[in-house]
Structures are given as structure tokens and as C-alpha cells.
Amino acid sequence: MMGRExxxxxxxTVIFTILSLAWVYPMFMICLNSFKxxxxxxxxxxxxxxxxxxxxxxxxxxxxLTKQGFASAFGYSLVITVSSVALILICCSMCAWYVVRVGNxxxxxxxxxxxxxxxxxxxxxxxxxxxxxxxxxxxxxxxxCFVYLGFGAGLAVFxxxxxxxAIPLEIEEAAMIDGCNxxxxxxxxxxxxxKPTYISVGILETMWVWNDYLLxxxxxxxxxxxxxxxLIQYFRGGYGHVELGPMMACIMxxxxxxxxxxxxxxKYIISGVVSGAVKG
Amino acid sequence: xxxxxxxxxxxxxxxxxxxxxxGFIIPFCQGVYLSLCEFKVISNTTFVGLRNYVDALxxxxxxxxxWLTTGFAITVTVLVNxxxxxxxxxxxxxHLRGSNVFRTVFFMPNLIGGIVLGYIWQILINCVLSNVGExxxxxxxxxxxxxxxxxxxxxxxxxMMIIYIAGLQSIPTDYLEAAKVDGxxxxxxFWKVKIPNLMPTITICLFLTIxxxxxxxxxxxxxxxxxxxxxxxxxxxxxxxxxxxxTGAKWMGIGQAKxxxxxxxxxxxxxxxxxxxxxxxVQQ
Numbered sequence: 001m002m003g004r005e006x007x008x009x010x011x012x013t014v015i016f017t018i019l020s021l022a023w024v025y026p027m028f029m030i031c032l033n034s035f036k037x038x039x040x041x042x043x044x045x046x047x048x049x050x051x052x053x054x055x056x057x058x059x060x061x062x063x064x065l066t067k068q069g070f071a072s073a074f075g076y077s078l079v080i081t082v083s084s085v086a087l088i089l090i091c092c093s094m095c096a097w098y099v100v101r102v103g104n105x106x107x108x109x110x111x112x113x114x115x116x117x118x119x120x121x122x123x124x125x126x127x128x129x130x131x132x133x134x135x136x137x138x139x140x141x142x143x144x145c146f147v148y149l150g151f152g153a154g155l156a157v158f159x160x161x162x163x164x165x166a167i168p169l170e171i172e173e174a175a176m177i178d179g180c181n182x183x184x185x186x187x188x189x190x191x192x193x194x195k196p197t198y199i200s201v202g203i204l205e206t207m208w209v210w211n212d213y214l215l216x217x218x219x220x221x222x223x224x225x226x227x228x229x230x231l232i233q234y235f236r237g238g239y240g241h242v243e244l245g246p247m248m249a250c251i252m253x254x255x256x257x258x259x260x261x262x263x264x265x266x267k268y269i270i271s272g273v274v275s276g277a278v279k280g
Numbered sequence: 281x282x283x284x285x286x287x288x289x290x291x292x293x294x295x296x297x298x299x300x301x302x303g304f305i306i307p308f309c310q311g312v313y314l315s316l317c318e319f320k321v322i323s324n325t326t327f328v329g330l331r332n333y334v335d336a337l338x339x340x341x342x343x344x345x346x347w348l349t350t351g352f353a354i355t356v357t358v359l360v361n362x363x364x365x366x367x368x369x370x371x372x373x374x375h376l377r378g379s380n381v382f383r384t385v386f387f388m389p390n391l392i393g394g395i396v397l398g399y400i401w402q403i404l405i406n407c408v409l410s411n412v413g414e415x416x417x418x419x420x421x422x423x424x425x426x427x428x429x430x431x432x433x434x435x436x437x438x439x440m441m442i443i444y445i446a447g448l449q450s451i452p453t454d455y456l457e458a459a460k461v462d463g464x465x466x467x468x469x470f471w472k473v474k475i476p477n478l479m480p481t482i483t484i485c486l487f488l489t490i491x492x493x494x495x496x497x498x499x500x501x502x503x504x505x506x507x508x509x510x511x512x513x514x515x516x517x518x519x520x521x522x523x524x525x526x527t528g529a530k531w532m533g534i535g536q537a538k539x540x541x542x543x544x545x546x547x548x549x550x551x552x553x554x555x556x557x558x559x560x561x562v563q564q
Contacts, residue, residue, distance in 0.1 A: 005374075012370050013377045020385040023434070026400050033403075047407065091296045098292035101285055110297065117304045119550040121495050123519045124543040127536065128307035128314065131322045136302065150303015153296050182285045182292075211393030213498050214520075229395040233502065236399065244403070251396055258391045266384060269391075273439065274446040277484055 027255060034060050034248035041244045060249035068246050070253060073231040076141045080216065080227060081209045084148035088156050088205050089198055091149055096160030097190055101172075111161065117154035122214060125151070130218035141225050144216065148209060156201050159276065163197040164190070196271075203265075203272035210258075228254050315536040320529055332537035335530065341510050342538055345518035352425070352514060353493030356432045360489045361482070364437045368444035369470070383445070386438035398502020401431045405503075417504050424504040424512035431499055436492065440485045447481030448474065480557070487553040494546055515542055 033041055036054040064070045099107040133139055133147050167190065175185045191198075213229035216222075222230055232254070235247040262269060285292075310322065315332055317325040336342055367386065371379045389397060405427045406416050417424050451474060459469045475482075497516040500506070506513030506521065513521065519542060522535035 009373060009376050012373070016370070016378065016382045020382055023385050024388070026404050026434075029404060030400055047411075091299070094292045095296035098285065098289065102282055102289075110293075110300075113305065114300070116547075117300070117308075119491075119547050120304075120308065120543055121516065121539075121546050123497075123516050124311055124539045125304070125307040126520070126539075127523055127532070128310040128322065129303065132302060132307050132310075146299050147303050149296065150299035150301075153300045153304070157296065176284065182288045186292075207391060211395075211498075213393065213395045213501075229393050229498070232395050232399060236502070247399070248403075251400060254396055255392055259388065262388065262391050263384070270383075270387065270442055273387075273390075273442055277443045277488065 030248050030251050030255075034245065034252050036060075036245065038243065038245045041248075056245075060245040061253065063243075064246040064249040064253065068235075068243075068250065069226060069231065070250050073226045073228050074253075076225050077210060077227040079141050080144055080148075081206060083142070084145040084152070084209045085202055085205045087145045087149050088152050089202055092153055092156035092201075093160045093191070093194060093198065094186060095153070096157045097164050097186060099157065100161050100164040111157070114154045114157045117151075118158060122151075126214065126218055129215075133219045139219055139221060141216075141220065141227075144219055147215070147219060151215070152205060152208065155276075156205060159201050159204075160194070160197060163194055167193055197275075199268050200272035200275045203269050204276045311536060312540060314533065315540045316533075318530055318533045320532060328533065332530075332533040333541070336534045336537045336541065339522075339534065339538075341513070342518055342522075344510070345513050345515050348425070348513070349494055349515040352428065352496075353490050355429055356436070356493045357486060357489040359429065359433055360436045360440055361485055363433065364440035364485065365444050365482075367437065367441045368448055369474075371441070372445055372448045383438075383442070386441055388438065389435045390439045394496075394498025395502045397431060397435060398499045401427060401434075402503050418507045421508060421511040424507065428496075428500060428503055428512065428514075431503060432493070432496065435499075436489060440489065443481060443485055443488075444478070447478050451477045483553065483557050487550070490549060491546060494542075494549070 029047070032050060035050050035056065035058075037056045037059075099111050129147070129151065133144070138144060138147050171193070172185055172189055175189045176182075180188065211229060213227075213233065216225075216227045217230050217233070220227070220230075226234065228250075232247070232250060235242055235250070314322070314325065316327060316329060318328050318332075319325040367382075370376070371382055373379075392400075402417060405423065409416055409420065409423055414420060414423065417427060455473050455477065456469065459473045464472065495516055496514055497520070500512070500514045500517045501520075504512040506517055510518070510521070515538075519535055519538045522531050522538055526535075
């Protein structure tokens with residue numbers, strides 16, 4: 001009995017090894033071709049390894065960094081993601097705590113509106129939201145975070161409220177009796193307890209904002225400010241010749257930091273996804 | 281405590297509520313209203329009643345996109361869930377070597393944005409197509425559709441696998457041991473013990489994949505852009521194109537009407553899902 005199980009496991013390991021290699025192959029192929037000369041990238045030679053004729057070193061990467069504006073796009077993406085996620089985390093956790101603990105009619109109505117907003121597809125709002133953001137002047141990478149707070153509040157408040165409900169009221173009451181006002185109670189008592197939820201929500205929101213294409217594309221003045229997805233789209237969007245080499249170099253430079261972060265905080269990312277799904 | 285907290289609302293609720301009102305509620309209401317108007321900018325609208333809806337439903341591109349999206353969402357939902365569950369079952373076996381590495385690899389595509397994924401696969405699929413002598417994605421409807429299915433599968437199977445693994449691990453080991461003691465084989469354990477206990481997880485995954493399938497936009501835009509001639513265009517992209525790449529004053533309103541129909545569709549799916557989940561909870 002044990003022998004058979006071992007044998008099945010061994011076969012499965014082989015199968016999954018092959019499958020995993022197939023899974024990473026598309027990324028590997030891009031990586032390979034990003035080191036080739038522009039003229040050597042054709043539909044036939046894509047699957048070939050880099051050889052001494054086609055190898056250009058980091059020329060494509062340098063071109064992507066200097067000519068294509070990759071560095072500024074990366075900077076803008078970073079600014080938008082960090083500011084939006086930080087704002088969403090702090091504002092939504094406070095809001096969720098208030099909504100759950102006060103729980104009057106107004107709070108309940110607000111809560112159901114938040115839940116409703118999670119389901120509504122972006123296409124429903126894209127035109128009105130972008131003109132609203134435009135007329136309020138929220139169209140630079142430095143204040144687009146308020147748009148994200150408004151549109152992303154649903155999921156965050158929903159997840160935070162789910163967790164707040166599980167915190168025993170006695171802890172907070174004890175803090176109040178000891179003389180904390182609500183602000184102190186929140187920051188000294190509630191916030192530390194909710195740390196795992198902050199990580200989960202933070203990860204889900206980061207994955208969303210960092211990869212979001214349509215909202216920044218419609219809201220930002222995209223001739224001035226390009227985020228990474230907008231930049232990649234511009235390679236193809238413009239008419240004329242597509243510079244495949246620098247484009248692949250860009251793709252690699254987008255993927256690599258993400259994968260590095262993923263490998264470091266894998267545990268948190270996976271548990272964040274699971275708790276997001278279970279609550280969602 | 282309620283009382284003490286109540287007067288702090290400007291600090292706790294106001295920032296989020298204000299952003300939410302401007303970032304969601306007002307645009308949403310405006311959107312519903314604009315679907316009944318002809319307009320080019322928000323400040324200048326003419327009320328036309330339900331004409332936009334009639335035009336939207338008469339637009340062949342829209343009906344084509346609707347059926348294509350429905351078919352796509354169903355295909356993807358079935359394939360993603362079957363594959364994700366199969367992988368999850370295999371990876372939760374005892375003493376499987378490399379199980380953690382495999383999980384890491386399968387989940388990886390989810391961290392990469394839809395636009396980037398779309399271009400990676402566009403390059404790959406075009407190269408394969410040209411090597412087997414088929415037409416490229418820009419002219420090839422079938423390849424565009426199945427390319428999108430493969431891409432979605434590649435991306436979402438890992439995500440759902442993670443959720444299924446969590447679901448499988450939360451089944452009490454007593455159940456599985458009891459089944460073993462009673463002499464159940466692997467097949468019986470799967471159908472009689474694992475599946476019933478996984479039902480909540482399955483509902484969540486079905487819901488996530490089906491709404492993701494309907495809402496898919498970035499991948500569609502990057503992989504095919506709707507080529508050839510809007511034939512591989514899903515609903516979300518169709519709405520976007522109606523807004524921004526069709527000339528003529530009436531298309532903005534029609535686009536908004538399409539968006540409202542789309543929204544109702546997605547909300548309806550969500551409500552059905554909620555109802556099913558609720559009824560399952562009562563039974564347990």
C-alpha cells in the first residue's frame with residue numbers, strides 16, 4: 001500500500017515539474033528574447049536560444065530605460081501604488097471600525113453601499129468617474145490616490161468589517177475605561193490586533209493598483225504621466241513599427257521586481273488571497 | 281462606548297465616505313442618468329429616454345460580444361475550476377516532493393498585470409501561429425478566442441488552486457480517517473467526503489471565475505484588441521470601444537446604456553451566487 005502511494009507521488013512530481021516548466025516558459029521566452037538584437041527577433045527565431053550573432057547584452061534594457069521612459073513610468077506606478085494603498089488602509093480600517101461599532105441606520109446603509117460597489121464593473125463608471133476626477137483636479141499621480149480610495153473602498157471596508165466583528169468588544173471597553181479616547185483606542189488597541197488583516201488587504205489592493213490600466217489611463221493625462229501598464233500598451237497602441245526588443249526588456253523589468261517581492265512575502269500574499277476570497 | 285465614538289465621525293468616516301460619494305455614488309448615478317441621454321460631455325446633455333437601450337440592443341457588435349462573453353465565461357469557469365481543483369487535490373497529497381515549489385509557480389502569473397500578460401501571450405501565440413502556417417492573431421478569430429481562454433486559464437488556475445488548497449486543508453482530518461477506516465477508496469473519499477465539505481469553496485471559486493470572465497478587459501485589449509473586426513471583442517472592451525473609438529454623437533449614450541446593461545448582468549450573477557451560498561449555509 002505504502003509502496004504504491006510513493007510511486008504515485010513520484011509520477012506526480014515528474015508531471016508537475018514538466019507542467020511548472022511549461023507554466024514559466026512564456027516568461028522565460030520573453031527574458032531570452034530581450035537579450036537579442038532587434039533584427040534577430042522574428043517569428044521564426046523566437047524559440048531559438050541566444051547565440052553570439054544575436055546577443056546584444058543589455059542594449060534593449062538601456063534603450064527602454066533611456067528612450068522609452070521606463071524609469072519615470074516605474075516611478076509614477078510606485079508613487080500611485082504606495083500612496084493609494086496607504087490611504088486605503090488607514091481610511092478604510094478606521095471607517096470599518098466606526099461602521100461596525102456604531103452600527104446605526106446610517107452606518108448600515110453605508111456598509112451595504114460599499115458591498116454593492118464591489119460588484120459594479122468599472123465600465124459602468126469609467127466615463128463619469130474620469131470626468132469627475134478631471135473636474136476636481138485629481139488627475140496627477142500625486143492625488144489620484146483619492147480616486148482609488150473612493151473606488152477601492154468597497155473591498156477594503158468589507159474585509160476590515162469582517163475582521164472587526166471578530167474582535168471581542170471587552171478589549172476596547174477596557175481601553176476606554178482606562179481612559180483612552182476613541183482615537184487612542186483605535187491606534188493603540190484595534191490597529192495592532194488587526195495587523196494580519198492590514199497585510200491581507202494591503203496585498204490585494206497593491207495587486208490591483210499596481211496592475212490597473214484603465215483607471216489611470218482615463219484619469220491621468222497620459223501624454224505626461226505614463227504608468228507601467230500604460231507604457232506597455234503604448235508600445236503597441238501607436239501606429240508604425242513596434243520595437244520588440246525594448247518592449248520585452250520593459251516587460252522583464254516589470255516582472256522581475258514583482259517576482260522578487262512575491263518570493264520574499266509569498267506566505268503573506270497567499271494567505272491574503274485566501275482570506276480575501278473567503279470573505280469575498 | 282458607542283456614544284463616545286459617535287461624535288468622532290468626521291475623523292473616522294468622513295474621508296472614506298466623501299471619497300466614496302465622489303468616486304462611486306455620484307459617478308454611478310450620473311452614469312444611470314447619462315444612459316438616458318445623448319451627450320459628448322457631462323455638462324451638455326439631451327434627454328432621449330430609452331432610445332440608447334434600443335440602439336444598444338440593436339447593435340450587432342454588442343449582441344455578438346454578449347454571446348461571445350457568455351460562452352467565454354462558461355468555458356473559462358469550467359476549465360479553470362476543474363484544472364485548479366485537480367492540481368489542488370494532487371498538491372495536498374501527503375509527502376509529495378516539491379509541492380511548495382509547484383504552488384509558487386502556478387500562482388505566479390496572477391501578480392503580473394493583464395496588459396503585460398496579454399502582450400507576453402500575443403508574442404508567443406503569434407510565433408506559434410506563424411510557425412504552423414496559420415494566420416496571426418490580428419486576422420484569426422478562432423486563435424484569438426482560444427488564446428484568450430488559454431491566457432485566462434494560465435492566470436487564474438493558480439489563484440483558484442490556492443483557494444481550493446485552503447479549502448481542502450480545512451476539512452477535518454477525522455473525516456478522512458473515518459472514511460479510510462470504513463474502507464472508502466480514493467474516488468469515494470473524493471465524491472462523498474471532500475466535495476461536500478468543499479461546497480462553500482466551490483461556490484466562491486465559481487463566482488470569482490464567472491465574474492472575472494465577464495469583466496475581463498486588460499487581457500482582451502492587449503492580446504487581440506478585438507481584432508479582427510471586433511470579432512474577438514468581449515463585453516467590457518465593446519463598451520470601451522463604443523465610448524472612445526466610435527465617431528458620432530449618439531455612441532457615448534449608447535456606450536453608457538451598454539454599461540448599465542452590463543452592470544445589471546454582473547450584479548444579477550452576484551445576487552444569484554449570494555442566494556446559493558446562503559441556502560447552503562442553512563443546510564449545514
